[in-house]
Amino acid sequence: MHTRAFVQRSRSYDSDEHERGAGACEWCEYALVITLATILLIGVSALTVFWVFFYREGYAWADDIPEKQFNLHPTLMVAGFITFSGFSVLLYRICRCFRRIYVKLLHAIFHALAFPCIVIGFLAVLDYHNKKGINNFYSLHSWIGFVAMGLFGLQYAVGFFSFLLLLICNKGTAGFRASLVPVHAAFGILTFVLGVAACLTGLTEKAIFTLGSDTYASMSQEAIVMNAIGMSVVAVAVLVLYTVRGTGGYRLRPAAQHPS
Template identity: 65%
Template sequence: MDSNSVSPMPELAPIAEFDKTPPTPPEDTLPMDDLPPPPTTVNMHDEKEKDVKDKEKEKEEERKKEKEKEAHRRYEDENQWGCGSWLEYTLVIVLASILLLGSLALTLFWIIKYHDGFSWRENPKKQFNLHPVLMVAGFITFSGFSILLYRICRCCRRIYVKLLHTVFHALAIPCVAVGFVAVLDSHNLNEPAAIPNFYSLHSWIGFVTMGLFAIQFVVGFFSFLVLLCCEGATAGFRASLVPIHASFGLTTFMLAIAAAVTGLTEKAIFSLGARYSTLDDESIVVNTIGMSLIALAIVVAYILQRDEFRFRAHILIRSGDL
């Protein structure tokens, strides 16, 4: 063989076809969801501002709490009663209660002892005896206690006092109605001739008193009980009616006392005649009833004008709740 001849190249193996499938990840590789979040850069300025705002907020809350405590202490100091205040309160409340019940008891004693008790239309003169007793019971005793409830019931919830106030006024309504019918029947059925109605000062004052009493009851019932169903929407309206209702309530009570005193005088003059000037036993009883009613007007007016006797609940309202 020739030495310069080239040996033939060996035959190459066929090239493998390219595999297009991606390689499988190793088993220990974590999914992207389980990786920790990338580190964030912390802004020191924002961190300081946040700390300052938190401290200011804490200081503001502490100041609010201190103001509430100070207001509570100031309220307690201003409204704390001593022995003298409690003695005054107890004295006038007990005195008013005695006069309210005593005036009714004296009226009953006067009618039963000196005018032979009560009757109905078969005896018009005895039917008249229902008039003074029932009018004193309704307009003075029941109405007086209903007014004083806001000073007597100092430990009860406001809604309960309102309900009791309404109940006492409701008890006065049948007394006034029957007493009014009794005096009309006794005048119209009187023999030998009927007695005229609504001619005296007593009857005029009584008629005005009944009108104001009816208006007070209707307005009070709808404003302070029925409208409580929409307490939030009617709060401002009911608050504006409170001083008006209280003023006209006291006015009605004073007019009732004026009507009772003039009625007692009228009855004493007609039934006693010349004996009234001699101050016999019945005259003294009639004058005692009148003076107890006048004393009652003074005591009730004093109790109502004393702002210290007004019920005030110890309620602290936070500014965040307003």
Template identity: 40%
Template sequence: MDTLPDLRGFTLTFSLAETCGALAVILTVAWVGHFRNGFAWQERPSVQFNWHPVLMVTGLVYLYANSALLYRVFRSERKRKLKLAHAALNLTSLLLVMIGLKAVFDSHDLASPPIPNLYSLHSWVGLTAVLMFAMQWVIGFVSFLVPGMSGAIRARYLPWHQFFGLTIFVTACGAAIMGLLEKAIFTLTKKNDLPPYASLPPEAYLINFIGLLLAVFCCLVVFLLSHTGYRRQPQPEDEVLLRDTVID
């Protein structure tokens, strides 16, 4: 039996989530632009790194979350349209993530001397999230958008698709917060940069605030996606398509 819709609090929660997510993206751009010398590519490897936090927060956190929230916001749209929009937004997110990975690997490999890759827990957790994201997109595309797949198979796989999608999102948020902490430790605790017992510099406050925004955004998105009353209700055309086993 389908859960009856209960949209109380949805608009407020969604608005707060979008505000926190958008602010996290904007402040990440402001952080690297103001405190970390802006943006460059391979001619300045240390500055090329700055694309990494911006693209990861934008792609793997903000856009990825919104691709799932499409089903909560556009509740009356045909499912076929939502699936195409979901896949397209996730593909855009994945492309941004690939560029972000290229930036961080280049910043290590082209440094003088080179910096080892994948040496931190942040990098391990982050790469795990990216690999899961890529596999999730491919399997989801084959399962839900390629014609001819059995409707029964799609119905059985859907809960796993939703579970892994939420798992990837939470893992990505954790990796992003760990990355902010790692960057703060490496750049703000050098000799004469942060004397013992000194007050935090402005950059540290900004980094911490971005981390808090990401944590709040993560919690709000998880709530929106797990609240049964906010789920999209099946439409008549969904049932027809399911019986035809062309799309569930």
């Protein structure tokens, strides 16, 4: 009885969230989110590549030009943690009308694209630090990034094993897999949010280290471009968190309290 009374009070708090079904409005929102997400997710990586070529002299992996090697780090990390991971998360949440196995494979493929980006992006900065004699893992950025990378690896291994490999024994593992879904989803969003935080703190570090505090404070062209990359990352985070929120339209949940 106690639980039931609690539930009824709780229900009244957000009745408007529960009582709506899937309508035309939701399909408009759906189309808008897909369009905006595609523009932002590709845009943020494109802007990073533009910044590196236009202001930071492009890429390389050579002992005499470590700065060009460093440029691989922001580019690949933004591609891995933001663009590919963002697409992967959004596709899983949005493509509900596809067959489930295809959605899972798309989700795994996009994360498989993110994986080498993150590994090479990490090795690029590690090698750059060693070449320049700079300590590793001293900054808040690196601590956040380290946790994000660890979680990413763990999530990929657990996800691949549990949701793809265990399909060999489909029926026997159904209960285990179902119980793992919310854990995988929660840690996936956590990994994404940590990736975003790592990008923002990393961009702040890079802006101050490279431009110097005076040039940064004078709002040079490059400073504005770097801030714009950061704000695009924020916009992507907002869009992804909005899409994966539990009570959103894309779950197209039935109006459960009012069976029709």
